[in-house]
Amino acid sequence: MGKRRTGRQALYRNAASVRMFQKSPRMTDSTRRHDAAAARDITRFAARPIAFLLHYVGRRPISHTVILIAVLGAVGFSVSTQYGVKYLVDTLSAGPGQGSGAWGAFALLVSFVAADNFLWRIASWTASHAFVHVTGDLRSDLFRHLTGHAPSYFADRLPGVLTSRITATSNAAFQIENMFVWNVLPPCVATVGAIAYLALVSGTMALVLVGIAAVVMAVMFRIASAGRPLHHAFADKAAAVDGEMVDVVGNMTLVRAFGGLAREHLRFDRTVNAELVARRRSLIYLEKLRLTHALIVVVMTLALLAWAITLWQEGRATAGDVVLVCTLGLSVLSATRDLAVALVDVTQHMARLSEALSMLLSPHELGEHPEACALVPKGASVSFERVSFRYPSGRKVFEGINVEIPAGQRVGLVGPSGGGKSTLVALLQRFYAVDEGRILIDGHDISRATDESLRSAIAVVPQDTALLNRTLLENIRYGRPDASDAEVWDAAIASRCRPFIEALPEGLETIVGDRGVKLSGGQRQRIAIARAFLKNAPLLILDEATSALDTEAEEMIQEALENLMAGRTVLTIAHRLSTLRNFDRILVLKGGRIVEDGPPDVLMRQGGVYYDMVERQRGGLEQLAAS
Ligand SMILES: Nc1ncnc2c1ncn2[C@@H]1O[C@H](COP(=O)(O)OP(=O)(O)OP(=O)(O)O)[C@@H](O)[C@H]1O
Numbered sequence: 163m164g165k166r167r168t169g170r171q172a173l174y175r176n177a178a179s180v181r182m183f184q185k186s187p188r189m190t191d192s193t194r195r196h197d198a199a200a201a202r203d204i205t206r207f208a209a210r211p212i213a214f215l216l217h218y219v220g221r222r223p224i225s226h227t228v229i230l231i232a233v234l235g236a237v238g239f240s241v242s243t244q245y246g247v248k249y250l251v252d253t254l255s256a257g258p259g260q261g262s263g264a265w266g267a268f269a270l271l272v273s274f275v276a277a278d279n280f281l282w283r284i285a286s287w288t289a290s291h292a293f294v295h296v297t298g299d300l301r302s303d304l305f306r307h308l309t310g311h312a313p314s315y316f317a318d319r320l321p322g323v324l325t326s327r328i329t330a331t332s333n334a335a336f337q338i339e340n341m342f343v344w345n346v347l348p349p350c351v352a353t354v355g356a357i358a359y360l361a362l363v364s365g366t367m368a369l370v371l372v373g374i375a376a377v378v379m380a381v382m383f384r385i386a387s388a389g390r391p392l393h394h395a396f397a398d399k400a401a402a403v404d405g406e407m408v409d410v411v412g413n414m415t416l417v418r419a420f421g422g423l424a425r426e427h428l429r430f431d432r433t434v435n436a437e438l439v440a441r442r443r444s445l446i447y448l449e450k451l452r453l454t455h456a457l458i459v460v461v462m463t464l465a466l467l468a469w470a471i472t473l474w475q476e477g478r479a480t481a482g483d484v485v486l487v488c489t490l491g492l493s494v495l496s497a498t499r500d501l502a503v504a505l506v507d508v509t510q511h512m513a514r515l516s517e518a519l520s521m522l523l524s525p526h527e528l529g530e531h532p533e534a535c536a537l538v539p540k541g542a543s544v545s546f547e548r549v550s551f552r553y554p555s556g557r558k559v560f561e562g563i564n565v566e567i568p569a570g571q572r573v574g575l576v577g578p579s580g581g582g583k584s585t586l587v588a589l590l591q592r593f594y595a596v597d598e599g600r601i602l603i604d605g606h607d608i609s610r611a612t613d614e615s616l617r618s619a620i621a622v623v624p625q626d627t628a629l630l631n632r633t634l635l636e637n638i639r640y641g642r643p644d645a646s647d648a649e650v651w652d653a654a655i656a657s658r659c660r661p662f663i664e665a666l667p668e669g670l671e672t673i674v675g676d677r678g679v680k681l682s683g684g685q686r687q688r689i690a691i692a693r694a695f696l697k698n699a700p701l702l703i704l705d706e707a708t709s710a711l712d713t714e715a716e717e718m719i720q721e722a723l724e725n726l727m728a729g730r731t732v733l734t735i736a737h738r739l740s741t742l743r744n745f746d747r748i749l750v751l752k753g754g755r756i757v758e759d760g761p762p763d764v765l766m767r768q769g770g771v772y773y774d775m776v777e778r779q780r781g782g783l784e785q786l787a788a789s
Pocket residue numbers: 163164165314317553554555557559577578579580581582583584585586
């Protein structure tokens with residue numbers, strides 16, 4: 163009847179326990195309100211990546227304004243430098259007798275170059291602070307939003323894919339900001355400035371250049387946008403590679419146990435190959451775009467220069483004018499190339515950003531009810547009133563189920579696999595919303611309780627003990643973040659953790675390893691019990707571990723649990739029925755219905771499902787002992 167968890171379920175378990183223990187007494191109400199508001203807020207941007215970026219840019223208005231002004235000024239001076247060159251050439255063409263005029267032109271040119279460089283440095287120095295802060299701000303908001311999802315969200319998605327999407331969002335935002343400020347904005351401003359200067363030489367020429375630049379830009383942008391599906395496909399495949407790696411690395415024991423290494427290598431090679439193909443397609447598309455542009459630019463520059471020389475031959479333009487036309491024409495046309503290429507890159511990053519946002523910013527499945535108020539437990543009685551529930555996948559589990567558990571009662575949930583035990587306790591923790599009926603704790607409908615008060619009322623000792631890769635002290639203290647060291651020790655002692663903690667060279671400061679791999683199964687369970695002890699909640703949910711432990715470890719866990727259960731309402735999903743002997747009541751769940759309900763000895767006398775299960779387990783144990 164036992165079941166093993168897959169890596170994905172394991173993450174879901176860890177995410178679930180973080181939620182279970184999420185209350186932090188040091189958190190102020192305003193911090194919580196801000197967090198909730200921020201998390202709600204960003205779902206508006208699920209399909210609006212540009213608005214998402216602007217939202218974070220707007221959070222740092224001063225530094226972004228400084229960058230904008232500095233870049234505009236720098237480009238203005240940079241274009242003026244070309245006019246400065248024309249001015250110098252014209253002054254020099256007037257002959258050596260104009261010596262002081264030449265030095266004046268020289269000084270003007272130098273001041274343009276100096277101002278140009280100075281403003282660029284101000285812009286890039288400010289950007290190195292502002293852009294980095296933007297990536298920090300959005301990552302913390304996305305993480306807050308992600309961890310606010312119900313466990314079902316994590317059960318359906320690979321952890322690697324989720325975390326890589328947060329990283330991808332932050333990288334894409336950084337790249338887009340950089341590309342916009344250094345590669346998109348300057349050529350745009352330079353083009354406008356250059357055309358204005360060109361108008362000083364020839365209005366017609368300036369108009370023709372405006373027309374050419376607009377057509378080239380439009381064509382380039384059109385071609386660039388048409389490549390968007392290719393860039394989207396590449397972003398998808400890259401995320402799949404990350405997800406695949408995390409899934410396999412997280413399940414290495416399983417892979418090795420089933421000799422799956424060679425199969426996994428082949429599968430990974432296929433995933434990487436698919437990514438390489440998508441990436442190649444995306445890059446080749448960009449190369450085609452660059453080639454088209456290069457051809458247009460060569461033809462256009464030669465034509466402009468020929469035109470300027472003709473004007474000079476006719477005496478309608480000076481040598482300086484020819485230099486100006488040549489430098490400005492070249493810079494406008496190469497600006498269109500830089501701009502088009504930058505826009506393609508931005509489109510590529512935008513594709514990654516929008517794909518990541520559409521996955522990350524789905525609304526939370528279970529928001530708090532607008533009229534939710536704090537649940538104040540008074541002993542923790544539990545009622546399921548005509549509860550019906552089906553999973554989002556459509557699997558119906560309960561139909562009008564009723565259960566009344568008085569405060570302080572110890573109830574064992576038993577029954578065949580798939581009977582609905584885990585679903586019942588998941589509903590009690592409001593991991594899913596019921597379709598019909600109500601679940602009450604001390605008469606308070608849990609769908610109208612604040613998330614935090616519900617989490618405070620319930621302590622959970624899960625089947626697959628979830629530990630964070632931190633110290634033992636931090637793992638136990640997760641139950642109550644403001645507990646003193648002495649209180650943590652008391653909880654550890656009551657949970658029979660003391661002997662093994664004292665045997666560790668670093669004691670409570672020992673880092674437990676990924677998901678607690680450095681501890682034995684029994685030790686992990688006792689840490690989970692200590693954590694629940696510290697939480698000191700009136701309602702206790704135990705999901706009994708299925709793996710067999712040796713007798714000594716089993717005894718210690720039973721002692722620890724006895725201590726923990728004292729004075730609380732307890733719901734235990736039991737797999738080893740012997741542990742239920744001292745329980746007040748057994749509920750037998752089969753096919754989503756309660757088929758037996760009563761004290762263990764009464765059910766034994768009835769000779770029904772519970773009796774059969776106990777007998778079968780006893781028979782199994784005797785056989786084991788005899789072999
Ligand atoms: N996330 C889910 N989505 C869809 N169906 C689910 C989900 N989780 C469980 N079920 C289905 O709901 C039914 C009840 O499952 P549940 O896990 O509550 O049973 P259980 O009594 O706890 O079983 P076990 O003893 O094996 O843990 C089963 O048919 C199961 O396949």
